[in-house]
Amino acid sequence: MIETNLIETSVIQKLTNKCEEYTYYPGTKKYSKYLFGIRDEDIYRSMGNIVDSILSGKLILFIDGLNEAMVININKPPARNIEEPKVETIIRGPREGFTESIGVNMTLIRKKIKSTNLKMESFKIGRETRTDIVITYLSNIANPKIINEVKERLNKIDIDAVIGANYIKEYLIDDPISSFPTMFSTERPDVAASKILDGRICILVDGTPLAITVPSLFPEFLISNEDYYLRFIPGTINRWIRYLSFVFTLTLPGFYLAITTFHQEVIPTPLLITFIKARSRVPYSALFECILMLLMYEILREAGIRMPRTVGQAMSVVGALVLGQAAVEAGIVSVPMVIVISVTAISSFAIPSIEMYEAVILPRFIFTLLGGFFGLLGLICGIIILFMSLISKRSFGVPYMAPLAPFIGEDFPDLIIRRPIWFKFKRPHFITGKPSFKRKPKSHIKSIKEEQSKAIKEKENKE
Incomplete structure (x- = not known):
């Protein structure tokens, strides 16, 4: 963790060389502090602190x-260079991502937010690993109750090892049984900085190239930070596409089973005849066929992730084409079912958050069973139960479905459209717990119009 040459040149040579310019007597505390620039905070009496150092x-x-x-900090542990995140890819915006070094990650956030209000507090968790944990927030914006709640939950953690951020998340999360995430994770410093500027608390874990932000809301997992690197109209359209994709990947297999099994009257007659002909060679029920296809898709997806990068993509594409075509020709599945599962799979890739992408897998199977056994009635009841479950969730005391439930009028438009940045006036009150303003009351457009009117008046006066 320390280069041998660095110890020789920076420490041993300074201790052994006798220079007349030193005014302190060698072998004293003042001499060593002067020689190595040691702070009073880096001088310990406790062996526990010394061992940790x-x-x-x-x-x-x-x-x-x-x-x-006295502690001399000249360590330079091996670290990965700052690279573009592999998962959260964007077309426009910064290309830098977090690394496994917590010091580098702290610097990347400080690089984005150059404010004296940005606070960083350190913790050490893990009896064996003594992993460094840092929480960072803006003291003038963040809710003090949420800050104290995060500190209390961190102090209660008693575990022998913390290898990654998920070790911490499972202790901090409000509902550990639910598949839907209540803590947001990101690999991008710009996303973490934007969350901090909105009043959230960011948690950094040494050895993990991502940041955790709390509290987290359901809409956050369907909104990409790239929306704010585009104009607000294309950003809004992209947001609508993600919402629609989320609905498709969650309910499309169950909806298809419901209308083809129980509600054929809603299908146009020519399309119904096509469905009947396609299923005439399939010996299994539509429900079994759908479950089989969903399982095969999940197996292909998991295999593509675990295989080497150069082989994984080819295997996923070839596996989907070859198995799908062979299954149709063998009469195991029908063509409409292949189309439905393909649309479901493609829609899932439009979800920007990998955690939300994984969270919909179990509800998708449940909705498929409900649609196959009980039709549209079972599917609608399942959606209502899921929605009620999401409404009842909390993330560090903040309603998970806000601003939709409870309905908050001033923040609800951000859920539907990507409002222009100059149009945003306040931060969400349910997160900050106090009035917090992003800009002056006069909007961007008003200030431009006022400057134009002043220029016209000055011109008229001169004439």
Whole structure:
């Protein structure tokens, strides 16, 4: 964790060289502080603090006759360079992503937010690993109750090892049984910075190239930060497409089973005849056929992820084409079912958050069973129960479905459209817990019009 040459040149040579310019007597505390620039905060008497510093890769200087040890921080552990995130890819916007070094991640956030109100507090969790955890927030914007809640939950964690961020998330999350996430994760510093500027608390875990932000709301997982790098009209259209894709990937298989099994009267006659002909060679029920196709899709997806990158994509494409075509020709599945499952799979890739992408897998199977056994009535009842479950959730005391439920009029338009940045006036009150303003009361357009009118008046006066 420390280069040998660096110890030789930066520490040992300074201790052994005798220079007349030093005014302090060698072997004293003042001499060492002057020689290495050691702060008072880096001088320890407790062996526990000294051991933690050694395990963190720092060099400890002991002086005979002193009951204190001085920490010299010249460590340079191996770290990965800053690269573009592999999962959260965008067309426009910054290309830098978090790394496994918590120091680099803190710097990336500080690079985005150059404010004295940006606070960073450190924790060490894990009896064996002593993993560094840092929470960062804006003290003038974040809700103090949520900050204290995060600190209390972190202090209650008693575990021997913290290898990644998920070790912390499972202790902090409000509803550990639910498949829907209540804590947001991102690989991008610009996304983490925007969450902090909205009043959220960011949690960094050493060794994990991502940041966790709380509280998190359901709409966050369907909104991409790339929307704000586009004009608000294309950004709004992209947002609508994601909402529609979420509905498709969640309910389309169940809806198809419901109308083909129980409600054939809603299908146009020519299309119904096509469905009947396509299913005439299939020996299994539509429900079994749909479950089989969904399982095969999940197997292909998982296999494509685990295979090497150069092989995984080819295997996924070839597997889908070859198996799909062979299954249709063998009469195991019908062509309409292949189309339905394909649309369901493609729609799932439009969800920007990988956590929400994984969360819809179980509800999709449940809705498929409800549609296959009980028709549209069962599907609608399942949707209502899911919606009621989401409404009842909380993320660090904040309603999970806000601003939809409870309905908050001033924040609801952001859920439907990507409003222009200059149109946003306040931060969400249910997150900050206090009035917090992003800009001055006069909007961008009004200020431009006022400047234009002043220029016209000045011109008229001169004439």
